[in-house]
Structures are given as C-alpha cells and as structure tokens.
Amino acid sequence: MQAAQKSPRPTACLVLADGTIFYGYGFGATGQTVAELCFNTAMTGYQEIMTDPSYAGQVVTFTFPHIGNTGVTAEDDESQQGVAAGMVVKWDPTEPSNWRATADLTEWMTRQGRIGIGGIDTRRLTRAIRQLGAPHVALAHDPEGNFDIDALLQQARDWSGLEGRDLAREVSCTQSYRWDQMLWAWPDGYATQTAPLHKVVALDFGAKRNILRSLASAGCDVTVLPATATAEEVLALNPDGVFLSNGPGDPAATGEYAVPMIKGVLAADLPVFGICLGHQMLALALGAKTVKMNHGHHGANHPVKNHATGKVEITSMNHGFTVDSQSLPAGVTETHISLFDGSNCGIRLADKPVFSVQYHPEASPGPQDSHYLFEDFTKAMAARVPA
Numbered sequence: 001m002q003a004a005q006k007s008p009r010p011t012a013c014l015v016l017a018d019g020t021i022f023y024g025y026g027f028g029a030t031g032q033t034v035a036e037l038c039f040n041t042a043m044t045g046y047q048e049i050m051t052d053p054s055y056a057g058q059v060v061t062f063t064f065p066h067i068g069n070t071g072v073t074a075e076d077d078e079s080q081q082g083v084a085a086g087m088v089v090k091w092d093p094t095e096p097s098n099w100r101a102t103a104d105l106t107e108w109m110t111r112q113g114r115i116g117i118g119g120i121d122t123r124r125l126t127r128a129i130r131q132l133g134a135p136h137v138a139l140a141h142d143p144e145g146n147f148d149i150d151a152l153l154q155q156a157r158d159w160s161g162l163e164g165r166d167l168a169r170e171v172s173c174t175q176s177y178r179w180d181q182m183l184w185a186w187p188d189g190y191a192t193q194t195a196p197l198h199k200v201v202a203l204d205f206g207a208k209r210n211i212l213r214s215l216a217s218a219g220c221d222v223t224v225l226p227a228t229a230t231a232e233e234v235l236a237l238n239p240d241g242v243f244l245s246n247g248p249g250d251p252a253a254t255g256e257y258a259v260p261m262i263k264g265v266l267a268a269d270l271p272v273f274g275i276c277l278g279h280q281m282l283a284l285a286l287g288a289k290t291v292k293m294n295h296g297h298h299g300a301n302h303p304v305k306n307h308a309t310g311k312v313e314i315t316s317m318n319h320g321f322t323v324d325s326q327s328l329p330a331g332v333t334e335t336h337i338s339l340f341d342g343s344n345c346g347i348r349l350a351d352k353p354v355f356s357v358q359y360h361p362e363a364s365p366g367p368q369d370s371h372y373l374f375e376d377f378t379k380a381m382a383a384r385v386p387a
C-alpha cells in the first residue's frame, strides 16, 4: 500500500511587504499576524527564543532545519508565555526525541496561540531579509488554504513597524516580586551560592528568566520591579546594585520613563549592569544615541571582541537596534565590539562600576564565554563602600 501523500495545497503563507510570497504548511495556531521578520542562526534553543520577550512583534525564521527535535518543556520557558509573533522553518517540525520533552512543538505553538509555517526555503528567505532589511510581513495559517493575498499584503504594508514602539512596558511585570531560582548548572560546575550576598533591584523591561537565574546564582538577592518604576522606588529598596534587563521594541521609545530612572540611579553612585535593551537604555541615559540596524543580530555564534582582555567571546545575540558608538560621550568607554560588523557591543563608565553589554551572557540559548560579567557585577557590589 502506498503511504498517504501530503496534500499539495499550502495551508500557510508569508507575505512580505515588497510583494514576495512564500507558501508552506501551517502548524500551531490558525489565523494571521503582522510583524517584523528576522532570522536566528542558533542550532538549538528554539523554545527559549520563542519565549524571549525581546522577540515581541517579530516573526522568527530559523535557519537551522531541525526545529522541534527536543520538544518543549516548561522549564525552558524564558517567560510566562510565547512572545515571538510566529515562526518560520524549513521542514515541518521534527517529532520530539528527548527525555525532558513534555509536549511537542506544534501542540505547544497551538497552546501559545502562535502561528508556524514549515516547508519554506529559509536560505532564500534569509537572503531576502538581509537584502530588504528586516521586512514587515503578514503570516497566515488556514487549514483550508484560503488566503486573501491582497489583504495580507496591505496589512504588511500598513504595519507601523518596531521603530518608535515602546513594547517593554507591555511585556513587563506589573507587580514587583522576588526571584529565587538558581541555574541548574553554573559554567564552572554547579551553583554554589547558598546565601545571597548582594541586594539587587532588576528592572523588568522583558527580562529573560535565565538572566535572573544567573544573577541569583552569582549571589544576588533579586527583587524585580516593573519597567516604569522610578528611581525613588528603586532606591527605596536600598539595593547594592541595579540591573537593567533585555526587552523588546525601540529603546528610544522608552526614554520617558527609563532615562530619568537610570539618571537617578547613576546619581546614587550604585553599581549598574545592563543587558541588551538595558545596555541601550543606559547608553541613552548617558547621552548616546541608538539606531535601527538593517537586519539585526540574532544567533548563538556571534564573535565579540573584549577590548580590555583582547579576547574574542562567542556570544548569543538578539537585537535589531544598536548603540551608535560615534555618539558615546566623553567618559564612556566602548568595551566590546562585534567582529561581524564593528557595531558597539559594550560600554563602561571610566570611573564607576557602571557597565552594560549588547549581547546575552546568560546564554539561553548559547555559549557561556561571557558569564564572567555576572561575577564582575557581584565583585563591584562587594567592593562598594556604602555612602
């Protein structure tokens, strides 16, 4: 008997604002969504990527073809719910084959209300993203295969994009809370800290859980505050240091609340550490500018040069905006640069333990070369002589 043939009728389509259409097979939720399209080159960690709040407003193209092979497990969620708008893959998601899997990816995508499209020539699509610069797209999934292409194209063209969008406020927690979970494995062995030594206030602009775990494992007692917390609210908790999280959207659109809060914290002379959106916000508060990139950096294999050590760190990245290094004011040192395009990847105040990086030292997913930054932060807090 012949094996059942898959229906040739496409059940999903991806419409780029320039009019290019990709047809494929839908999985996960049905319906349609409009977003910016980016690509991620990581070989693993699709669940962490899909649940990273920094991907709000973006559909992610996975350039690695084996997506779905480790299934999903709640332990790997980087936030409470799927936040990337959708996913594009080359093959239909692979069946899970992993002892940690509690569900398969397609079922999880349905539960999360996220649309997936498989059967796409992701190499061709990635080239289009590089050429067009992160295009606006409409992604639709209909099991009957009925698509109103003109309407989808119009939606992609009408979408206002991420520039000027403040999404951090939307994905942030609304109430403050304490974080107490450790990493299950520390890069140099297992987490050893039992009693937290440093009181840290972490501003949640869309914080990934592994960042909070990394802080806790480095010896921080972490209190998380909503994105719009003021400097007074931060300082009222009497922290030893302040952490600025990653998050989605345009950093410049958060200036109304993030910049005055950071300026207030800097005036209190506390150690400050920022990651990704937190890095961009710190740069803005110090007087620098941020700009939109052509297609951003999204992957787990990006080489970054650390100017202080001369070493190249392989890093995890996810950003579509960047700090304009030409705009860094006097007193702010560029500490790291991307070896892909020379863009800024880190800053530090010359005379204070205030520093931030554009990439993701929490490595979720990704390499752990830059984990030392969490220790640099705790060392700065340990060295601090309270006023």
Ligand SMILES: NC(=O)CC[C@H](N)C(=O)O
Binding pocket: 054, 245, 246, 247, 248, 249, 250, 251, 275, 276, 277, 278, 318, 319, 320, 321, 322
């Ligand atoms: N991961 C992040 O924090 C991303 C920061 C910002 N939304 C950007 O795209 O550049």
